[in-house]
Amino acid sequence: MTSYAAAKPEDSPRRAFFHGAKDTVPLIIGAIPFGIIYGAIAINAGLSPWATLGMSLFVFAGSAQFIAAGLVGQGVGLGFIILTTFIVNLRHMLYAASLAPYLKGLPQRWLALLAFWLTDETYAVVITRYQQAEGQPHAHWYHLGSSVAMYLNWQLCTLIGIVAGTQFEGIADLGLDFALVVTFIGIVVPLIVSRPMLISALVAGIVALLTNNMENKAGLMVAAFAGIAAGMLAEAILQPDPQKPVVTLNGDGS
Amino acid sequence: MTLTMQEVLLIVGMFAVTFSVRYVPIVLVGRIQLSDRVQRALNYVPVAVLTAICAPAIFMPEGTLALSLENAALVGGAASILIAWRTRNLLLTIVLGMVIYMGWRALMGA
DSSP states (O other): OOGGGOOOOOSSHHHHHHHHHHHTHHHHHHHHHHHHHHHHHHHHTTOOHHHHHHHHHHTOOHHHHHHHHHHHHTTOOHHHHHHHHHHHTTHHHHHHHHHHHHHTTOOHHHHHHHHHTOOHHHHHHHHHHHHHSTTOTTHHHHHHHHHHHHHHHHHHHHHHHHHHHHHOGGGGGSSTTHHHHHHHHHHHHHHOOSHHHHHHHHHHHHHHHHTTTSGGGTHHHHHHHHHHHHHHHHHHHHOOOTTSOOOOTTSSOO | OOOOHHHHHHHHHHHHHHHHHHHHHHHHHHHSOOOHHHHHHHTTHHHHHHHHHHHHHHHOTTSSOOOSTTOHHHHHHHHHHHHHHHHOOHHHHHHHHHHHHHHHHHHTTO
């Protein structure tokens, strides 16, 4: 897949940090329009510029911020917005559980920081790295570099969006938010290297369509678990021999 | 240029739930040994979650199933899948995918 699949040993924390940041650049480019639109939508929904920026600084969760801004605009109550945020971000629980084995032994402050900075994008970059370069001494610096790059970019884009949102009214309707979808497609497709993985994706996608009308975007979690279960089931049927190598992401690594 | 109390509570509440879902599993899982089965299940997380986010955005951008060429998200999404599959290049997928989506959208007069 992309350059971040190449797993060369890092000889210093600094190098690992910048390598992580560099490997995140394509995802940052995908996040730029999304961040700008968030800023613009939040301003148009009636959030103050400080609250718009504050949400990016302290919550740092793209889709949830997007949805929250929309709900603020509709005059929805605080409790409901926070509940929605929780449900929309539940997928991070799966990401965190999947990263946890690689973060074992790190000090608390590292865990807290890396947890705070966890996003779809950083997860996609670093899980690939951890799986391909297991046991590297500076892998968490790579993780940190990816996180910091995403974070700084998100703040900058929010600022641009705040300015753009106060200047041009129609910016939220341009369709720029589709950048998130093409980014995720670019991440997912190369990960589908086995039949169980393909089945997992198909089932997750179909269930997501069927459950799309569930409140609070709860269908997302239903679909995710259906996809995981389908992948496991397919793996058990297609590869019943436990001695065989486990189906990994990026099996070809090219 | 100041925040209202309502906005502060909103941000604090959103921070609390978001940080919790990101932090708690890291700490818990770090202290227990995951079974082989659970570890294998976690391999499917990125594909299942990201596909579940994308599918509705592609097939039902307005909330209902839209299987026609007038649906720019469907055209742009299909093109992006094809590009990602053939090139395995993330940046190219993002840039070309957006160009095709925006171009088709303009063509359809949206």
